[in-house]
Amino acid sequence: MAKRYWEDFDVGQLGEFGRKLVTAEEIKEFAAEFDPQPMHLDEEAARATPVGGLCASGWHTCGMMMRIVADGFLLNSSSMGAPGVEEVRWLAPVRPGDELRVRATVLDKKASKSRPDLGFLDMLLEVITGSGTCVMTTRSNLMLARRTPA
Amino acid sequence: MAKRYWEDFDVGQLGEFGRKLVTAEEIKEFAAEFDPQPMHLDEEAARATPVGGLCASGWHTCGMMMRIVADGFLLNSSSMGAPGVEEVRWLAPVRPGDELRVRATVLDKKASKSRPDLGFLDMLLEVITGSGTCVMTTRSNLMLARRTPA
Numbered sequence: 001m002a003k004r005y006w007e008d009f010d011v012g013q014l015g016e017f018g019r020k021l022v023t024a025e026e027i028k029e030f031a032a033e034f035d036p037q038p039m040h041l042d043e044e045a046a047r048a049t050p051v052g053g054l055c056a057s058g059w060h061t062c063g064m065m066m067r068i069v070a071d072g073f074l075l076n077s078s079s080m081g082a083p084g085v086e087e088v089r090w091l092a093p094v095r096p097g098d099e100l101r102v103r104a105t106v107l108d109k110k111a112s113k114s115r116p117d118l119g120f121l122d123m124l125l126e127v128i129t130g131s132g133t134c135v136m137t138t139r140s141n142l143m144l145a146r147r148t149p150a
Numbered sequence: 151m152a153k154r155y156w157e158d159f160d161v162g163q164l165g166e167f168g169r170k171l172v173t174a175e176e177i178k179e180f181a182a183e184f185d186p187q188p189m190h191l192d193e194e195a196a197r198a199t200p201v202g203g204l205c206a207s208g209w210h211t212c213g214m215m216m217r218i219v220a221d222g223f224l225l226n227s228s229s230m231g232a233p234g235v236e237e238v239r240w241l242a243p244v245r246p247g248d249e250l251r252v253r254a255t256v257l258d259k260k261a262s263k264s265r266p267d268l269g270f271l272d273m274l275l276e277v278i279t280g281s282g283t284c285v286m287t288t289r290s291n292l293m294l295a296r297r298t299p300a
Contacts, residue, residue: 034213036220037229050230058232059213063184066209070186079187080200082208084239090232 004077005147006119011106017072018101019130020064022056022094030060055093061100061136062088065127068102078145080118086139099130107139116149154227155297156269161256167222168251169280170214172206172244180210205243211250211286212238215277218252228295230268236289249280257289266299 024043031040035057038045046054056064094100108122120141127136174193181190185207188195196204206214244250258272270291277286 030213034217036217037225037231057216058234059209059216062212063180063209066207067184067186075187081187082240084208084237085235087234087236088238089234 001076004073006078006109006121006144007147009106009109009121009144011109014073014104014106016101016103016128018068019099020068020101022064022096022098022100024054024096027054027056027060027094027096030063031057035059051093053093053095055095058088058090058136061090061094061127062138064100065102065125065136065138068100069104069125072102073104078147080143080145082140082142084140086141087137089137090135091137092133092135094127094129094135098135100135101128102126103128111146111150112143117146119144119146151226154223156228156259156271156294157297159256159259159271159294161259164223164254164256166251166253166278168218169249170218170251172214172246172248172250174204174246177204177206177210177244177246180213181207185209201243203243203245205245208238208240208286211240211244211277212288214250215252215275215286215288218250219254219275222252223254228297230293230295232290232292234290236291237287239287240285241287242283242285244277244279244285248285250285251278252276253278261296261300262293267296269294269296 039049039051040057043054103126105124106121110120112118123142125138126134128134189199189201190207193204253276255274256271257274260270262268273292275288276284278284
């Protein structure tokens with residue numbers, strides 16, 4: 001597949017990417033390093049929390065989303081990274097056994113005013129389980145190189 | 151130290167927490183699992199990218215921030231999690247050898263209107279290196295249980 005530059009992305013739905021099977025082992029491993037709260041660390045302790053059972057750290061879900069997006073289209077694009085993320089919404093718990101996919105939508109695209117070799121994509125990413133529950137959304141402004149500078 | 155409830159947090163600077171030494175091995179290990187872009191995976195490949203050398207995935211920095219905040223005050227609080235993050239700003243690369251700390255500031259606090267047992271903290275987190283560079287900021291609305299329901 002040809003490498004995709006800023007010009008090659010249109011406003012609208014880009015596609016759905018994934019899937020990634022979430023395991024209890026990965027949830028606990030991530031939590032032990034980055035987010036050692038009871039609902040992410042241990043099944044029994046998690047049952048006593050408001051979320052009622054083991055679930056992934058929200059930051060773990062961000063990491064899994066990043067990997068799906070990287071493999072799905074970002075590594076084969078002229079991506080120059082992102083200055084940040086506009087918003088992250090954790091909508092529902094991510095559980096062991098969930099299979100995550102990512103629906104990517106370009107909400108808007110703008111040429112850079114200061115750099116003729118760059119453009120921006122206002123990107124909505126929705127992380128969705130096999131049963132169709134949207135568990136997380138993010139919005140961010142991706143920077144991509146242009147094939148042909150303005 | 152006594153467990154801190156929503157009532158125990160005041161608007162203003164909460165403190166500085168950390169430090170966490172960032173290693174090249176951890177940067178590459180996180181990247182291999184979650185963000186396999188050249189600037190996070192391999193020193194030599196990273197030198198050819200605009201960032202000019204190995205640096206941590208922005209999501210890895212989020213994870214390291216989370217761990218510092220968990221150990222610093224969150225695990226010893228009545229935290230009920232957060233529905234999301236308002237914004238994440240990646241301001242400068244995080245490099246091997248950086249020692250990260252987190253400055254936490256409560257920008258605002260509000261009682262929940264629908265749940266008398268809950269309150270919110272509008273929290274600014276700044277991730278700062280040993281040399282004083284702010285490499286990332288996040289803003290999020292933390293939910294905490296109240297010691298005494300309204």
